[in-house]
Amino acid sequence: MSEKKYTKDHEWVSIENEIATIGISNHAQESLGDIVFIELPSVGNTVKAKDEICVVESVKAASDIYAPIDGEIIEVNNNLENDAAIINQDAENEGWIFKMKISDSNQYSDLMSEDEYKQFLEQ
Amino acid sequence: MPINYKTGIINEHKNVRNHSGIFDVSHMGQILIENNESYLHKLEKYIPLQLKNLIKNRSHYSFLLNKDGGVIDDLIISNIDIKDKSYLYIVYNASRKKEDEEIFISCAPNAEKIYNENCLFAIQGPDSINVLKNIIDIPNNMNFFDILISKYNNSEIIVSRSGYTGEDGFELSVPNESAENLITDLLKNENTMLCGLGSRDSLRLEAGLSLYGHELNENITPIEAGLSWALDKERLEDKNLNGNKILSDQLKNKLSNKKIGLISTNKSMLRDGMMLFDNNNNEIGKITSGCFSPNLNKSIAIGYIKSEFNTDNPIFCEIRKKLELVKINNLPFVKKNYKKNGSVYE
Numbered sequence: 001m002s003e004k005k006y007t008k009d010h011e012w013v014s015i016e017n018e019i020a021t022i023g024i025s026n027h028a029q030e031s032l033g034d035i036v037f038i039e040l041p042s043v044g045n046t047v048k049a050k051d052e053i054c055v056v057e058s059v060k061a062a063s064d065i066y067a068p069i070d071g072e073i074i075e076v077n078n079n080l081e082n083d084a085a086i087i088n089q090d091a092e093n094e095g096w097i098f099k100m101k102i103s104d105s106n107q108y109s110d111l112m113s114e115d116e117y118k119q120f121l122e123q
Numbered sequence: 124m125p126i127n128y129k130t131g132i133i134n135e136h137k138n139v140r141n142h143s144g145i146f147d148v149s150h151m152g153q154i155l156i157e158n159n160e161s162y163l164h165k166l167e168k169y170i171p172l173q174l175k176n177l178i179k180n181r182s183h184y185s186f187l188l189n190k191d192g193g194v195i196d197d198l199i200i201s202n203i204d205i206k207d208k209s210y211l212y213i214v215y216n217a218s219r220k221k222e223d224e225e226i227f228i229s230c231a232p233n234a235e236k237i238y239n240e241n242c243l244f245a246i247q248g249p250d251s252i253n254v255l256k257n258i259i260d261i262p263n264n265m266n267f268f269d270i271l272i273s274k275y276n277n278s279e280i281i282v283s284r285s286g287y288t289g290e291d292g293f294e295l296s297v298p299n300e301s302a303e304n305l306i307t308d309l310l311k312n313e314n315t316m317l318c319g320l321g322s323r324d325s326l327r328l329e330a331g332l333s334l335y336g337h338e339l340n341e342n343i344t345p346i347e348a349g350l351s352w353a354l355d356k357e358r359l360e361d362k363n364l365n366g367n368k369i370l371s372d373q374l375k376n377k378l379s380n381k382k383i384g385l386i387s388t389n390k391s392m393l394r395d396g397m398m399l400f401d402n403n404n405n406e407i408g409k410i411t412s413g414c415f416s417p418n419l420n421k422s423i424a425i426g427y428i429k430s431e432f433n434t435d436n437p438i439f440c441e442i443r444k445k446l447e448l449v450k451i452n453n454l455p456f457v458k459k460n461y462k463k464n465g466s467v468y469e
Contacts, residue, residue: 037415
């Protein structure tokens with residue numbers, strides 16, 4: 001699996017064989033607090049980077065999740081339907097939200113590395 | 124006061140329902156008004172109670188009303204003696220300090236704001252009495268909405284059996300210099316914890332309690348808000364009370380809106396401001412407060428709908444441009460657990 005990268009909207013992306021796995025960062029789950037519900041994206045949808053594609057509801061607020069790069073949604077983490085709190089427990093592994101077939105790997109290269117994301121959070 | 128402490132809103136909420144939790148509500152207004160007939164008469168223009176007849180060492184839930192009977196603020200008003208002098212002790216919303224104090228000072232120029240000198244803590248939950256009894260003398264026969272002066276570390280503190288969670292509990296007004304010690308002493312009980320604004324909101328919503336700025340505002344009367352029980356009915360005949368005619372008419376006639384409780388039928392979250400519709404897409408009302416209910420494991424809400432709407436028909440809530448079915452639920456969502464005559468009652 002490739003290096004994990006991050007967006008300014010606090011999503012993480014990792015890529016294997018042109019399939020991207022996406023979730024929200026540990027920092028994002030911490031600031032959202034207890035997550036109680038997720039509206040998963042629809043499999044088969046073709047989306048563009050920055051499109052709002054699903055919603056995470058925490059006890060505090062609803063937050064939109066954006067597509068980090070262009071592509072087609074090919075799988076969603078159905079475990080989250082019954083237990084969205086998995087994201088609180090393990091945001092960057094078991095708490096993955098959806099997978100995409102990506103169309104432009106350059107978009108991935110433009111995202112932040114883990115160190116860059118850490119610096120971004122400190123700003 | 125933060126939204127939550129380390130363990131999160133849901134955990135704090137459950138700890139209050141099962142054990143106890145401590146809220147630092149020092150941001151709220153606290154004022155002492157001398158129990159003087161001329162002051163009380165002036166205050167009775169705004170407060171729908173017979174202030175001269177308030178029972179000593181008891182608290183009352185009431186309001187400040189504007190000329191139309193709309194709610195300027197909701198508050199708790201108590202009759203207590205401090206150092207042999209009789210006072211009305213009023214606790215009011217932080218967001219309404221300016222409006223409320225203008226009224227208090229106009230009625231009683233020597234009214235004494237005490238929130239800069241006194242912190243206000245609430246300990247809530249079934250274990251509150253046991254946690255508190257180790258630190259402060261609490262008489263066994265103290266009931267919900269009783270209030271008294273007690274001692275802690277040589278400081279006089281105001282102790283009322285009250286709260287905003289639907290559980291048994293106490294509110295403690297304590298001089299700043301003793302505040303930190305008091306909290307430290309309370310937290311020595313390992314089953315209690317500090318709780319924030321998030322759980323305060325979900326607890327009060329489950330208990331069906333109103334929040335100023337949501338269920339209550341200057342354009343809503345206590346009767347429209349379903350709180351007519353808190354009005355002294357004799358005062359509604361008194362021309363000295365703001366909005367008395369409007370209020371007594373409202374009591375006799377049908378209101379245009381009614382307050383309801385709602386519960387989501389799936390996992391969608393109901394939030395303040397969401398609109399409600401009937402099955403023909405006609406707007407019938409609006410949500411004023413919504414949250415996730417840890418006790419019911421579903422989203423719950425309070426809102427207003429048109430009185431003419433027949434609640435046997437389905438209601439839909441617009442959530443992110445989709446209409447989702449919601450169910451009416453009687454208020455409160457969770458049984459109240461207050462103490463009266465030596466036992467816990469609902």
